Amino acid sequence: MATEGNNLSEYDKDKIPNAKEFRFGIVVSEWNGEITENLCRGAIEVLLEHDVLERKIVRWNVPGSFELIYGCKKMQESYDMLDAVIAIGSVIEGETKHFDFVCQAVSQGIKDLNLQSDIPVIFCVLTDQNKQQSIDRSGGKHGNKGAEAAVAAIKMAQLRKDSRI
Ligand SMILES: Nc1c(NC[C@H](O)[C@H](O)[C@H](O)CO)[nH]c(=O)[nH]c1=O
Numbered sequence: 001m002a003t004e005g006n007n008l009s010e011y012d013k014d015k016i017p018n019a020k021e022f023r024f025g026i027v028v029s030e031w032n033g034e035i036t037e038n039l040c041r042g043a044i045e046v047l048l049e050h051d052v053l054e055r056k057i058v059r060w061n062v063p064g065s066f067e068l069i070y071g072c073k074k075m076q077e078s079y080d081m082l083d084a085v086i087a088i089g090s091v092i093e094g095e096t097k098h099f100d101f102v103c104q105a106v107s108q109g110i111k112d113l114n115l116q117s118d119i120p121v122i123f124c125v126l127t128d129q130n131k132q133q134s135i136d137r138s139g140g141k142h143g144n145k146g147a148e149a150a151v152a153a154i155k156m157a158q159l160r161k162d163s164r165i
């Protein structure tokens with residue numbers, strides 16, 4: 001389902017587990033910082049709305065989206081009590097194929113982190129053709145993918161808890 005015509009921040013709040021007991025890590029890329037800060041704000045707002053305690057949210061910054069892979073891996077290793085990690089980035093296409101390689105690497109790298117660790121990593125990395133698309137998805141007309149990512153993080157933290165025998 002494409003984002004066009006849908007609002008990423010709209011969801012049934014009654015269908016989200018209470019997240020009071022959970023701890024979350026957030027790793028934020030500094031590239032396109034105005035976009036990633038809006039994504040992070042959207043994510044934190046949703047976590048707090050679902051009773052996550054502010055002291056149970058750990059945030060680190062990394063230089064660019066490619067570094068999200070290492071940053072999330074170190075966060076998984078450093079805080080084994082985390083229930084989920086959210087990786088936040090904004091990749092905007094330029095003149096060269098660098099966009100393709102960064103997007104591919106980050107998506108594959110975060111996929112690998114989900115396979116290698118018991119702590120889920122949520123992919124909140126915008127991969128846009130232009131800045132307007134990024135603005136539209138980080139608090140603009142299509143809502144905020146950071147909010148969507150926080151909902152996913154809460155749901156995956158609950159799934160991880162429920163999956164323990
Ligand atoms: N062009 C964008 C980048 N590029 C930088 C890479 O992510 C990485 O930091 C660099 O290659 C050094 O390893 N990063 C973004 O997050 N967004 C971009 O649009």
Ligand SMILES: CC(=O)[C@@H](O)COP(=O)(O)O
Nearest residue numbers: 092093094095096098099
């Ligand atoms: C995703 C990128 O690295 C890209 O924005 C860099 O721009 P360019 O391809 O024009 O060097």
